[in-house]
Each structure stands twice: as structure tokens, then as C-alpha cells.
Amino acid sequence: MSTAASETTNTDPYFQSLFADRIGGANYGKDNEIYKFEKIKRAKRKAMAEHPDRKLLDFGIGENDCMADPSVRKVMNEEVNKPENRGYADNGIMEYKQAAARFMQRRFGVTLDPATQINHSIGSKPAYAMLPACFINPGDVTLMTVPGYPVAGTHTRYYGGEVFRLPLLAENKFLPDMDAVPEDIYRRTKMLVLNYPNSPTGATATQAFYEKVVALAKEKQFVVVQDAAHMLLTFDGKPLSFLQTPGAMDVGVEVHSMSKGYDMIGWRMGFVCGHERIVSAFADVKDNSDSGQFMATQKAAAAALDNDAIPDRINAKYRRRLEKLVATLNECGFECQLPGGTYFLYAQSPSGTKSGASFAKAEDATRHLIEQFGIVTVPWDDAGSFLRFSVTYVADTEADEDALMQETKNRLGDAGLVW
Numbered sequence: 001m002s003t004a005a006s007e008t009t010n011t012d013p014y015f016q017s018l019f020a021d022r023i024g025g026a027n028y029g030k031d032n033e034i035y036k037f038e039k040i041k042r043a044k045r046k047a048m049a050e051h052p053d054r055k056l057l058d059f060g061i062g063e064n065d066c067m068a069d070p071s072v073r074k075v076m077n078e079e080v081n082k083p084e085n086r087g088y089a090d091n092g093i094m095e096y097k098q099a100a101a102r103f104m105q106r107r108f109g110v111t112l113d114p115a116t117q118i119n120h121s122i123g124s125k126p127a128y129a130m131l132p133a134c135f136i137n138p139g140d141v142t143l144m145t146v147p148g149y150p151v152a153g154t155h156t157r158y159y160g161g162e163v164f165r166l167p168l169l170a171e172n173k174f175l176p177d178m179d180a181v182p183e184d185i186y187r188r189t190k191m192l193v194l195n196y197p198n199s200p201t202g203a204t205a206t207q208a209f210y211e212k213v214v215a216l217a218k219e220k221q222f223v224v225v226q227d228a229a230h231m232l233l234t235f236d237g238k239p240l241s242f243l244q245t246p247g248a249m250d251v252g253v254e255v256h257s258m259s260k261g262y263d264m265i266g267w268r269m270g271f272v273c274g275h276e277r278i279v280s281a282f283a284d285v286k287d288n289s290d291s292g293q294f295m296a297t298q299k300a301a302a303a304a305l306d307n308d309a310i311p312d313r314i315n316a317k318y319r320r321r322l323e324k325l326v327a328t329l330n331e332c333g334f335e336c337q338l339p340g341g342t343y344f345l346y347a348q349s350p351s352g353t354k355s356g357a358s359f360a361k362a363e364d365a366t367r368h369l370i371e372q373f374g375i376v377t378v379p380w381d382d383a384g385s386f387l388r389f390s391v392t393y394v395a396d397t398e399a400d401e402d403a404l405m406q407e408t409k410n411r412l413g414d415a416g417l418v419w
């Protein structure tokens with residue numbers, strides 16, 4: 001009997017000792033740790049129970065507040081009734097790949113062969129679950145920026161690999177310090193996962209940084225996966241694709257998502273593009289994992305990709321809201337500026353209040369703001385202490401946005417935060 005079996009109790013199912021180590025082994029389901037988002041939910045419930053008449057000002061939601069554009073829903077409506085769309089889509093239809101190729105050409109000047117250099121994914125999240133399967137053997141390393149979207153790291157560990165964390169610090173403009181990676185880590189590194197515009201810091205990458213990454217990838221022999229989920233929510237100039245960098249196509253792929261830039265979160269569409277051999281490895285793993293997104297959805301997503309007015313409108317809306325939020329928070333003692341991209345504002349967390357409360361971590365500040373003032377944020381304590389404010393709150397008109405900002409200002413004024 002393995003030692004794991006001895007950790008079971010007689011109330012456990014007979015298979016308790018069978019759970020794989022990667023999800024906790026015999027301890028699976030017994031972990032008492034409460035995760036960040038669950039703590040936020042509990043604090044929200046407490047705040048609502050104690051102050052039923054006070055509206056929550058929810059800056060915690062990381063999902064677009066609007067439905068997909070009517071023109072996209074119209075295509076979906078038509079395609080859903082066509083018999084030819086009914087079957088398995090496997091690795092995807094040409095129509096979507098061609099639309100993605102046109103999009104990459106038009107928006108970034110990047111030329112891709114839709115047949116070999118682009119493959120759809122059912123949202124971009126599964127792509128981060130599958131790409132480690134293409135590269136990671138036990139003992140191999142994936143370099144991941146923190147704070148960040150953890151899926152590729154989780155799957156790296158599932159395959160017996162290791163994650164080496166690259167902290168994103170304000171003093172480095174939230175770009176990882178690639179020179180700080182020890183040589184013995186580089187020797188085992190197979191993948192570097194980047195994400196720009198970055199969630200949650202809101203930073204964008206520079207051409208010089210990408211050039212350095214391409215050179216390093218060739219020198220140290222690893223592949224690059226650049227997460228472009230927030231690409232079309234870029235505010236500090238034209239969005240920059242990693243694949244625009246000379247040589248990038250030799251070293252990696254970029255993963256695009258329809259979720260944020262097209263208000264298509266629930267539709268589950270994205271694509272992996274770049275080096276043909278990496279795209280084909282991804283497509284092979286994907287083919288053994290799912291049977292493709294519904295063809296009607298792919299056709300609606302193709303129509304969206306062809307219509308730049310949609311992401312441009314969404315970009316303008318979130319930019320306007322971020323500008324209002326920056327002004328409001330700065331009046332209340334925060335020191336923040338418009339992020340380079342994403343619909344998140346990543347602001348230094350307060351250390352306490354004038355009335356004597358003290359916050360050891362951003363998590364404490366979050367709980368205080370929810371419970372005492374009905375203001376919801378998401379704490380990040382991975383590299384410094386920051387609060388993430390999302391501007392995806394529901395507000396039908398600009399006047400509603402302004403009223404929300406006024407109320408935020410009133411409550412934060414009462415909070416008397418100090419840094």
C-alpha cells in the first residue's frame with residue numbers, strides 16, 4: 001500500500017487513494033486553503049448582509065460587460081440554422097483561419113499562411129493547457145511571469161516540469177528581467193510564456209524587449225508563447241504583435257483571443273499563430289483533446305475579425321472608463337496612470353488608514369474596502385502589493401459611469417487610505 005492510502009479515512013470513497021499526485025493525491029478535496037476569489041466572494045456576501053441598502057461598487061469582475069456586437073450575433077443566428085455547420089469542426093474551418101490571417105496582416109503587418117501557421121482554439125485558455133504538452137518532459141522548465149495567468153504553468157507541472165517565476169516589477173516597467181534567470185535554469189528551459197498587454201499590470205511590451213527575447217530564445221534554445229488576450233485593448237499607441245519582431249516567427253507563437261477585444265467572452269474562440277511546426281504540434285495535441293468549436297461560432301467569429309470597428313469601439317469605451325477611474329483614484333490618494341493596455345488598473349495597495357487600520361498585504365486592503373465601503377477590487381501580492389480595479393462594471397450610459405465615479409470618490413474619501 002502506498003503512504004497516500006494511509007491518509008484516507010473511512011468516510012472517503014474507495015478511490016480516494018487513487019487521485020494523481022498532480023491534483024493532490026490522496027489529499028485531493030481535503031485542502032482547506034481558501035482561494036483569493038472565494039475570499040472576495042465571502043467578503044462581498046458579508047458586506048451585502050451587513051449593508052443591504054448600500055450598492056456594491058464592483059471593480060472586481062474581469063469580464064466584458066456587453067454582449068457581442070449585433071452584427072456578430074446576426075451571423076451566428078443565420079449560421080446556427082445551416083445543416084452544414086452541424087458536425088465536428090476538428091481543427092477548424094478555413095474561413096476562420098483566413099479571417100485570422102487577414103486580421104494579422106491588416107492590424108500588424110504580419111503575413112501568415114492560414115493553412116499552416118494558424119489554428120483555432122476553443123477560447124485561448126485551452127491553448128495554454130495544450131502547449132506544455134507539446135514541449136514539456138519531466139524536469140523541463142517553463143518561464144512564467146508573475147503576477148499572471150497561470151494555466152501554462154499549471155500544465156507544465158502536470159507534465160512533471162517546473163515553473164521558474166519571473167517577477168514583474170514597477171521599476172522594470174513590468175517587463176521581466178531576462179538577465180536574472182540563472183544559467184542552469186536556462187539550460188532546462190523549453191518555454192517562455194509572455195503576456196502583453198499584461199494582465200494584471202496593464203503594461204505593454206516594447207519592440208526592444210521583444211528583440212531581446214527573440215535573440216535569447218535562439219541563444220538559449222527555448223520557444224516563446226506570447227499571450228495576446230488583451231491585444232486590442234492597447235492604449236499607448238498601436239498594438240504590437242510579438243510576431244512583428246524580426247525573427248519572432250522562428251522562435252514562437254502568439255495566442256489571440258476573441259474574448260476581451262470583441263466582447264465574445266462566452267463564445268470561446270481564439271487562435272494560435274506563428275511558427276508552422278509549433279502550430280502543427282498544438283493542432284495535434286488539440287486534435288486529441290477536443291473536436292473543435294461549433295462551425296457557426298467560427299463563422300460569426302470570422303465576421304468579427306473582419307470588422308475593425310468592433311474592437312475599436314470597445315477599446316474607446318474601456319479607455320474612457322479607465323481615464324475616469326485614474327482621475328478619481330488620484331484624487332483619493334492613489335498614484336496611478338492610464339495603463340498601456342487591458343481593462344485593468346493596477347494600483348499600489350494602501351498600507352492602512354488614517355484611523356489606524358494597517359494592511360500587511362493587498363488582500364487585507366481588499367477585504368477592508370469590501371466590508372467597510374462596499375468597494376470590490378482584486379488583490380495581487382505576488383510581486384509587491386497591488387489592487388486591481390477592472391472597468392468592466394455595468395453602466396448603461398456615460399452619466400451612469402460618472403455617477404459611479406462620484407460614489408467611488410465619496411466612499412474612498414471616507415476610507416482615509418494611507419500608503
Ligand SMILES: Cc1ncc(COP(=O)(O)O)c(C=O)c1O
Pocket residue numbers: 062122123124125126149195199227229230256257258259265269270
Ligand atoms: C491574460 C489572459 N490570458 C488568457 C485569458 C483567457 O482568455 P480566453 O480563454 O477567454 O480566450 C485571459 C482571461 O481572463 C487572460 O486574462
